[in-house]
Amino acid sequence: MSSIAHTVSLGDRTYEVRIGNGISHEAVMRAAAERSKGRVVVTVTSPGVQKALPALVKALAEHGPVIITQVDGETAKSSTELARIWEGLAAAAMGRDGTVIALGGGVVGDLAGFAAASYLRGVSFIQIPTTLLAMVDSSVGGKTGINLPQGKNLVGAFHQPQVVLADTQVLQSLPxxxxxxxxxxxxxxxxxxxxxxxxxxxxxxxxxxxxxxxxxxxxxxxxxxxxxxxxxxxxxxxxxxxxxxxxxxxxxxxxxxxxxxxxxxxxxxxxxxxxxxxxxxxxxxxxxxxxxxxxxxxxxxxxxxxxxxxxxxxxxxxxxxxxxxxxxxxxxxxxxxxxxxxxxxxxxxxxxxxxxxxxxxxxx
Ligand SMILES: NC(=O)c1ccc[n+]([C@@H]2O[C@H](COP(=O)([O-])OP(=O)(O)OC[C@H]3O[C@@H](n4cnc5c(N)ncnc54)[C@H](O)[C@@H]3O)[C@@H](O)[C@H]2O)c1
CATH class of the missing domain: 1.20.1090.10 (Dehydroquinate synthase-like - alpha domain)
Incomplete structure (x- = not known):
């Protein structure tokens, strides 16, 4: 597996975006390493992504709970889904040294990223963008958030990921x-x-x-x-x-x-x-x-x-x-x-x- 990378230079919030066919497996390795240190790793994904990428979801599930949003698409960026994730992280007893893995398109990235930004005032998160839009745009830059009935992205935070793993292979199933x-x-x-x-x-x-x-x-x-x-x-x-x-x-x-x-x-x-x-x-x-x-x-x-x-x-x-x-x-x-x-x-x-x-x- 070959990969190329770019470093997003933001002082102590610097991180790498790694791109390559099969690179998402690095997340599985990172999750295993965290777990071996006694740290909690929780993956957040959506029903559509779970269906499209069952092997990857299964591999991540071996190292921690997987929270699947109740709905797919824009309506998942809601306060209801956010609260479900917060409660899921608490139920997994995630501490400040925990990691959230956002596996999905821009919707999951924004939602899970905001959950990571706000749970215990901020825990680490890893982005595995699974749409082209998320790879080139939403997974990079640290904007996270949810929608309100009054409008899009009205609540959110700037929270940079620990790493972005853009796996071109996962795009195969994208409509x-x-x-x-x-x-x-x-x-x-x-x-x-x-x-x-x-x-x-x-x-x-x-x-x-x-x-x-x-x-x-x-x-x-x-x-x-x-x-x-x-x-x-x-x-x-x-x-x-x-x-x-x-x-x-x-x-x-x-x-x-x-x-x-x-x-x-x-x-x-x-x-x-x-x-x-x-x-x-x-x-x-x-x-x-x-x-x-x-x-x-x-x-x-x-x-x-x-x-x-x-x-x-x-x-x-x-x-x-x-x-x-x-x-x-x-x-x-x-x-x-x-x-x-x-x-x-x-x-x-x-x-x-x-x-x-x-x-x-x-x-x-
Ligand atoms: N944070 C930012 O800087 C930023 C920038 C641009 C857009 N956004 C946000 O991104 C969101 C849109 O993201 P999106 O276009 O990725 O939409 P999305 O996350 O809703 O994904 C689109 C659809 O594709 C499905 N899907 C995702 N990956 C798949 C795969 N590999 N195979 C099969 N199906 C797959 C999803 O289940 C969903 O139904 C919007 O909420 C927008 O506000 C955020």
């Missing part, structure tokens, strides 16, 4: 639509900060779990996220910084909210959002029409939408964007592309340009 949704975030990284990565994605063809370039592409995304997080760990930078990771997201969040959650996978809404952000960047005089087409071609190559699949009202999308927390003090703030691979925060984007981008993307 193709979920895989593609993760590719939208990969394309986002190319567009926001690495023209070479973007060009590689153009020439790589459709990405799949066993694409020979996949591990290297994941590594590059992790490096970029780590470097952005290292400079702006708590998203306090007024411009650029961690906010750049939101390229395509102001549009994407509005699409998800107006279409109704669940209509689009998050990555699909981001794909349309990236296409709209490219059109907006063209309208502002940064990108050429040919560059906008290149953005859309890479998205389509990976079976992602570039236009709304059903028309939504531009007015409703504008209203949703004004409510988005990324739109500060009423002015329209967007992440725009100055070039393919160079994104910047742009304040005071004219509402008319935003509207044009929405209409070009299929809004009415």
């Amino acid at each position: 193709v639509r979920e895989f593609s949704a993760g590719v939208a975030e990969v394309i986002k990284y190319g567009l926001l900060g690495d023209g070479t990565l973007f060009a590689k994605l153009e020439s790589a063809g459709c990405l799949t779990w066993n694409h020979p370039e996949l591990a290297a592409i994941i590594l590059r995304c992790v490096e970029m996220k780590a470097s952005i997080v290292a400079k702006d760990e708590r998203e306090t930078a007024e411009i650029n910084g961690r906010a750049l990771l939101n390229l395509g997201h102001t549009f994407g969040h509005a699409i998800e909210a107006v279409a109704g959650y669940g209509t689009y996978l998050h990555g699909e809404a981001i794909a349309v959002g990236l296409s709209m952000a490219a059109t907006l960047s063209q309208d502002l005089g940064f990108l050429s029409e040919a560059q906008v087409r290149r953005v859309q071609s890479v998205l389509k190559l990976n079976a992602l939408p570039v236009n709304l699949t059903k028309p939504l009202k531009a007015e409703d999308l504008m209203a949703a964007m004004r409510r988005d927390k990324k739109v500060r003090s009423g002015t329209l703030r967007f992440i725009v592309m100055q070039d393919l691979g160079v994104a910047v925060t742009h304040d005071s984007v004219p509402a008319l340009s935003v509207r044009k981008a929405l209409l070009a993307g299929g809004a009415v």
Whole structure:
């Protein structure tokens, strides 16, 4: 088994992200080592992941209890599930030297990560991301949390993992639509900060779990996220910084909210959002029409939408964007592309340009 790694440098919270086919077995070895020292290790996963990866769940279960969320997907990021995990950790008599293993996509990572951040005021946790989105985005950077009925991610904490083990083999069972949704975030990284990565994605063809370039592409995304997080760990930078990771997201969040959650996978809404952000960047005089087409071609190559699949009202999308927390003090703030691979925060984007981008993307 060969693996590649990147170190996320955050002082005493520094950790490695290790990527490779079969690397998740390192978690089993770590769990065995902890247990041999008398320390408690608890794995948290979801029913879907347990079904998809039974051998890995079984191997981890040999070294400590496994808590399976009652539901799969976004609704698992709830205070009810969080309380179940806290109680499960207490029932296992986990002390401050215990470890939580988050085995799953971004949902399990955020939920179990927050349980680890808050139980006994913080215990160690290991991320085994099992979706492409979780590998390139949610497992790195330390944001953990749950949703409230009033909104997504309203309660949470910054808590960095001890290690991230991104095993490309586990992606084999991921539904193709979920895989593609993760590719939208990969394309986002190319567009926001690495023209070479973007060009590689153009020439790589459709990405799949066993694409020979996949591990290297994941590594590059992790490096970029780590470097952005290292400079702006708590998203306090007024411009650029961690906010750049939101390229395509102001549009994407509005699409998800107006279409109704669940209509689009998050990555699909981001794909349309990236296409709209490219059109907006063209309208502002940064990108050429040919560059906008290149953005859309890479998205389509990976079976992602570039236009709304059903028309939504531009007015409703504008209203949703004004409510988005990324739109500060009423002015329209967007992440725009100055070039393919160079994104910047742009304040005071004219509402008319935003509207044009929405209409070009299929809004009415
Ligand atoms: N913390 C962060 O920085 C951050 C960043 C981005 C997104 N997020 C969060 O991530 C979440 C979305 O994560 P996601 O897209 O990974 O969704 P997810 O965790 O809901 O996983 C998607 C689906 O795939 C299934 N699945 C996962 N791995 C599988 C596998 N290997 N084989 C078969 N099925 C598998 C899951 O059971 C689920 O049904 C959102 O809640 C979002 O807020 C967090």
